[in-house]
Amino acid sequence: MNWGFIGFGRIARKFLESLNAVEGEVPYAFASRSNAAALQNEFPKVKMYDSYESLLADPEVDIVYISTTHNFHCQNTIDALQAGKHVLCEKPMGISSNEIVKMTEVARESGKFLMEAMWMRFLPAYRQAIDVVKSGKIGEVKYMTASFGFRSEEKLTQDGRLLNPDLAGGALYDVGVYPLTIVSDLFGWEPSDFKAHAIKSGTGVDETIQVQLDFGDNRMAQVLGSIALHTNKEACIYGDKGYVRIPMFWKAESFEIIKGDEVETFSAPMISTGYAHEIVEVRDCILKGKTESELFTLNDSLMSARLVERILSTIFK
Numbered sequence: 001m002n003w004g005f006i007g008f009g010r011i012a013r014k015f016l017e018s019l020n021a022v023e024g025e026v027p028y029a030f031a032s033r034s035n036a037a038a039l040q041n042e043f044p045k046v047k048m049y050d051s052y053e054s055l056l057a058d059p060e061v062d063i064v065y066i067s068t069t070h071n072f073h074c075q076n077t078i079d080a081l082q083a084g085k086h087v088l089c090e091k092p093m094g095i096s097s098n099e100i101v102k103m104t105e106v107a108r109e110s111g112k113f114l115m116e117a118m119w120m121r122f123l124p125a126y127r128q129a130i131d132v133v134k135s136g137k138i139g140e141v142k143y144m145t146a147s148f149g150f151r152s153e154e155k156l157t158q159d160g161r162l163l164n165p166d167l168a169g170g171a172l173y174d175v176g177v178y179p180l181t182i183v184s185d186l187f188g189w190e191p192s193d194f195k196a197h198a199i200k201s202g203t204g205v206d207e208t209i210q211v212q213l214d215f216g217d218n219r220m221a222q223v224l225g226s227i228a229l230h231t232n233k234e235a236c237i238y239g240d241k242g243y244v245r246i247p248m249f250w251k252a253e254s255f256e257i258i259k260g261d262e263v264e265t266f267s268a269p270m271i272s273t274g275y276a277h278e279i280v281e282v283r284d285c286i287l288k289g290k291t292e293s294e295l296f297t298l299n300d301s302l303m304s305a306r307l308v309e310r311i312l313s314t315i316f317k
């Protein structure tokens with residue numbers, strides 16, 4: 001397929017590397033409102049547009065990868081679907097459940113494929129670790145922790161997107177959705193109760209966020225996300241016969257099963273920069289005529305957005 005990129009910032013470069021690693025998938029056109037001329041010099045073989053509308057009007061573009069700031073995802077996705085393109089949209093796909101409902105409606109009307117780019121769910125090591133847990137190898141799962149925090153002085157500058165409320169910055173949208181998603185894989189998206197606390201930035205967004213979730217039946221989870229602190233960046237899933245530890249779980253390449261003093265280590269490297277796995281899923285779904293993936297459905301996007309919304313409403317009440 002011919003891919004068109006809407007927005008071309010940091011993540012688009014890494015995604016491009018993975019796209020180049022998947023046979024038959026072509027980086028055909030990029031649209032950047034801020035940087036089209038420089039990108040044309042850097043990528044002379046790629047068709048370059050300085051507006052998103054002109055890329056969407058190009059009949060050769062089959063599918064659009066959206067990696068603009070969070071506040072633009074909904075409109076960019078709707079515009080692309082209405083232009084007859086399939087869409088892979090970066091996380092979080094929308095910044096409210098209403099946005100996801102609208103995007104889903106337009107996707108269904110258009111008959112085109114739509115998926116949130118929750119690439120973690122497609123990684124071989126991540127999938128194997130979840131399968132091991134579901135097989136009962138560590139017994140009944142009672143508790144999980146997942147933490148994803150980093151600090152980048154460059155990204156934290158006032159004009160960057162991370163701390164900017166107008167660009168839907170903040171830790172929960174940016175990194176917190178990954179720990180919530182791994183929790184959802186085992187306990188679902190609907191805790192019976194939760195408590196959330198945040199350290200807020202001077203700009204008024206959640207800079208570090210901690211959520212304790214209770215799923216009933218003696219199942220609990222603890223989630224930490226931060227755009228201001230380096231955290232331990234791992235997920236641990238505790239059962240009554242042992243636990244699974246996934247280092248760097250959102251970009252997992254290995255995991256451990258730990259029972260007492262015994263540690264079994266499993267390795268499953270990702271292809272290229274890791275996005276190749278979600279790209280293959282998107283390609284295969286579209287080839288089969290599917291309009292969504294069974295591995296990360298539009299309902300997953302909706303449930304994720306609802307949970308994020310519930311958590312943010314307790315922090316910014």
Ligand SMILES: NC(=O)c1ccc[n+]([C@@H]2O[C@H](COP(=O)([O-])OP(=O)(O)OC[C@H]3O[C@@H](n4cnc5c(N)ncnc54)[C@H](OP(=O)(O)O)[C@@H]3O)[C@@H](O)[C@H]2O)c1
Nearest residue numbers: 007008009010011012031032033034067068069090091161
């Ligand atoms: N899957 C992953 O591993 C991963 C990792 C990092 C980020 N992400 C997600 O990818 C998306 C983009 O993140 P990024 O780090 O690539 O962002 P970024 O480099 O800061 O910006 C991406 C693009 O957004 C547009 N943009 C940025 N600031 C803007 C502003 N002030 N006003 C209008 N447009 C602006 C620009 O589009 P133009 O090129 O058109 O000017 C820019 O190229 C986010 O949804 C983020 O959560 C995903």
